[in-house]
Amino acid sequence: MPAGFSFASLPAGIKVSGRPDLALVEAADSNAAALFTKNRVVAAPVEVGRASLWRSGGHVRVLIVNSGNANCATGPEGRRACKRICRETGKLLGAKPTEVFPSSTGIIGVPFPVERVLAKLPELIASKSQSETAAQGFADAIMTTDTRPKIASARFETAGKTVTVLGIAKGSGMIHPNLATMLVYLFTDIVASARDLRFLLREACDQSFNSMSVDGDTSTNDTVLLLASQRSGVSLGKGNGRKRFAGALNAACQSLAEQIVSDGEGAQHVIRLFIEQAGSQEEARQVARAIAHSALVKTAWAGADPNWGRILAAAGYSGVQLDPGKIRIHIADQMVCRHGEAHPFDEKRAHDALAQPECDVRVLLGRGKSSIRFLTTDLTAEYVRINADYST
Numbered sequence: 001m002p003a004g005f006s007f008a009s010l011p012a013g014i015k016v017s018g019r020p021d022l023a024l025v026e027a028a029d030s031n032a033a034a035l036f037t038k039n040r041v042v043a044a045p046v047e048v049g050r051a052s053l054w055r056s057g058g059h060v061r062v063l064i065v066n067s068g069n070a071n072c073a074t075g076p077e078g079r080r081a082c083k084r085i086c087r088e089t090g091k092l093l094g095a096k097p098t099e100v101f102p103s104s105t106g107i108i109g110v111p112f113p114v115e116r117v118l119a120k121l122p123e124l125i126a127s128k129s130q131s132e133t134a135a136q137g138f139a140d141a142i143m144t145t146d147t148r149p150k151i152a153s154a155r156f157e158t159a160g161k162t163v164t165v166l167g168i169a170k171g172s173g174m175i176h177p178n179l180a181t182m183l184v185y186l187f188t189d190i191v192a193s194a195r196d197l198r199f200l201l202r203e204a205c206d207q208s209f210n211s212m213s214v215d216g217d218t219s220t221n222d223t224v225l226l227l228a229s230q231r232s233g234v235s236l237g238k239g240n241g242r243k244r245f246a247g248a249l250n251a252a253c254q255s256l257a258e259q260i261v262s263d264g265e266g267a268q269h270v271i272r273l274f275i276e277q278a279g280s281q282e283e284a285r286q287v288a289r290a291i292a293h294s295a296l297v298k299t300a301w302a303g304a305d306p307n308w309g310r311i312l313a314a315a316g317y318s319g320v321q322l323d324p325g326k327i328r329i330h331i332a333d334q335m336v337c338r339h340g341e342a343h344p345f346d347e348k349r350a351h352d353a354l355a356q357p358e359c360d361v362r363v364l365l366g367r368g369k370s371s372i373r374f375l376t377t378d379l380t381a382e383y384v385r386i387n388a389d390y391s392t
Contacts, residue, residue: 002164002189004028004229007134008127009141012120014106014113015068020141022117024124025063025185026093030227032060032101033197035205037222043072044082044112045102046221052086052098058194060227061099063185064089066117067142067170068106070221081114088118092125103183103223105144105170135168142170142183147263152255154248158241163190163232165245167252171260182260184209184224186252189232190245196236200246201226208253211285212261212375213292257375262357267377269301270358279368283320287365288374290318298379301359306350308336315363326366332359 005025012022034053036046053060064085071078086100104112128134139149150169155162171182186201205224226249236242262270273292278284291297294314300307308329315322324340332353334345353359 001130001132001135002166002187002229003231004030004189005135005166005187005227006128006130007138008124008129009134009137010120010124010127012066012113012124013116014066020137021066021068022120022124023065023067023138023141024089024128025138025187025227026125026128027060027063027187027227028229028231030060030229031192031194031197032058032225032227033194033201034101034223034225035201036224039222041073043070043104043108043221044074044078045071045104046223047079048082048086049101049103049223052101056096056098058197059099060101060225061095062089062093063101063103063225063227065103065138065142065183065185066106067104067144069104069110069112070106070108071104071112072221073109074112078112081112084114085117085121088121089125092121101225103142103221103225105142105183105221135166139168139170142168144170146170150256150259150263152252152259154251156244156248158234158244161232161234163234163245163248164188165248165252167256169256169260171263182209182222182224184253184256186224186226186249187229188227188245188249189229190234190236191230191232192228192236192245196242197226197228200249203246204250204253207250208257209260211288211372212257213289261375261377267383268380269304269354269356269378271301271376271378272358272360273374273376274360274362274371275365275374276362276371277364277366277368278320278370278372279365281370281372283367284365284370284372285374287315287318287320287322287363288372288376290314291363292374292376295379298377301354301378302380304351304354306331306336306345306347306354308342311361311363312337312340315365320365320367322365322367328362328364328366330360330362330364 009023014021152167169184275284329337
């Protein structure tokens, strides 16, 4: 647990299940940085949170999150409800409304039950704690279709002091880069400016949350928030300290990304897709997305079918100017395609590898030296069932 953060959660009656759906973090006097969805349709808390972060100069004292209702496509009433919650939360904790950062996740287009949230705020605040149990409760309360909470931590020591990074996320469906459909909160006790945090957060997201996909849908509520309480007494600085913090932040983000993908709606298999020998990182990511979003490829993975031709075809329509004669494809430890043509391989071994919970697929483009790792899943009938019944 990083120093300077208190957690709380409880049921506010937003979810029909009666499960916890309202959560809060008191974040001391934290500097902050955030990244948001690139969807042009955005939820009220994204609009409010983005504006407040700018007005406060990257300063956050309170984070408040609800699940069960996205407060999206709710018009002026939704924005007023969000601002009202920030205002009332700030009053109870002695913070300015712009120092209260809101997040929501859940169904779109349903009026937001603001009175239920406001009625529970005093009880929520009274229950806050710095314990691991309270942090676990926060992780539980922000879930929607997730089957399990997602938590990661990393730490390092320097000059006899310890810096900790704690990450808590939710995400299962509508997972797609820029960002994925998810909420991610990262808490650290390092001393760092909002400007430095923004740079490091973007770098960490590019290697994790922007390099994964479950279904190719970009959500309206995606938020990644990084809060630094300054309580460790260790300054970010330059050189080794900065490098070690970046490593800890990246490790936490990578772990959360893997947890999100492995909990993808209906997913049975996680595919670690390695695109290598690309002309640039963006070129590699473009090919990875084409493969990861192909329904034909994803259904083949669902059946553990080593149909490499579908992978080759998806790379071919990615928009990258590829030479098919230079492409090689590997499934697990076997080359299945060489020079853009079939290469002899043991189909049963390839099938057995794809049938495992995780499998590596490598695509070598023969164009350059850039490479990325991209996490994705198969596409199953269970995914269809979950999303066919989501609002009812």
